[in-house]
Amino acid sequence: MDSLFGEEAPAREAIAEGATLLRGFANVSAQRLMDDLAKIVAVAPFRHMVTPGGFRMSVAMTNCGQAGWVSDAKGYRYDAGDPVTRMAWPAMPPSFHQLAASAAREAGYPGFEADACLINRYQPGARLTLHQDRNERDYRAPIVSVSLGLPAVFLFGGASRKDRPRRMLLASGDVVVWGGATRLAYHGIASLKDGDHPLTGRCRINLTFRKAL
Numbered sequence: 001m002d003s004l005f006g007e008e009a010p011a012r013e014a015i016a017e018g019a020t021l022l023r024g025f026a027n028v029s030a031q032r033l034m035d036d037l038a039k040i041v042a043v044a045p046f047r048h049m050v051t052p053g054g055f056r057m058s059v060a061m062t063n064c065g066q067a068g069w070v071s072d073a074k075g076y077r078y079d080a081g082d083p084v085t086r087m088a089w090p091a092m093p094p095s096f097h098q099l100a101a102s103a104a105r106e107a108g109y110p111g112f113e114a115d116a117c118l119i120n121r122y123q124p125g126a127r128l129t130l131h132q133d134r135n136e137r138d139y140r141a142p143i144v145s146v147s148l149g150l151p152a153v154f155l156f157g158g159a160s161r162k163d164r165p166r167r168m169l170l171a172s173g174d175v176v177v178w179g180g181a182t183r184l185a186y187h188g189i190a191s192l193k194d195g196d197h198p199l200t201g202r203c204r205i206n207l208t209f210r211k212a213l
């Protein structure tokens with residue numbers, strides 16, 4: 001027996017008030033997620049969005065679900081349509097939706113129904129500077145994040161941008177559920193180190209599931 005809780009117990013790690021790390025939780029579904037991602041990207045390709053300040057983001061992004069996160073000269077927001085194709089974002093595949101719901105339930109958020117999934121692609125050197133996720137309507141719902149492919153150093157700050165961030169390594173299959181007191185914490189991703197991963201090749205993919213509407 002691995003532990004008092006037996007072989008079935010998931011590795012559930014409290015990392016802060018309201019935030020739970022589920023190490024390897026997505027490993028069993030990772031190949032299915034990648035296959036479904038390929039279909040999304042065929043319709044809504046990865047693109048480098050521009051910040052309201054005029055900077056091209058090093059992370060390439062796309063979305064699926066009822067709404068997608070977009071950034072341009074006018075600001076950050078959720079939009080029902082893809083500004084590149086002028087079509088609705090692709091529907092969220094059941095594999096995505098179900099993984100998000102089961103991770104949220106595991107972390108103490110039963111009934112989580114994501115309506116938006118932001119998909120981030122990091123190639124070597126790409127990074128995400130410290131920010132808060134504040135474009136969603138209801139901060140009571142958690143955000144579920146899924147890491148696939150190359151590992152990344154996650155920067156986990158506090159309620160103020162000045163709080164010195166903790167550094168945590170996120171590996172392929174790791175899922176983190178961010179709710180409660182951490183929902184508005186500053187966070188980011190350090191510059192991605194080069195490497196090659198059997199699932200994704202030379203990149204890291206991150207899925208963030210949100211209740212945006």
Ligand code: MD3
Binds near residue numbers: 187
């Ligand atoms: C903590 N993505 O898309 S996921 C983002 O790895 C984003 O691509 C990062 O930050 C990535 O907005 C980090 C982990 C994450 C996501 C949302 C959070 C951590 C969070 C919201 C609140 C607090």
Ligand code: FE
Binds near residue numbers: 131132133187
């Ligand atoms: Fe974020």
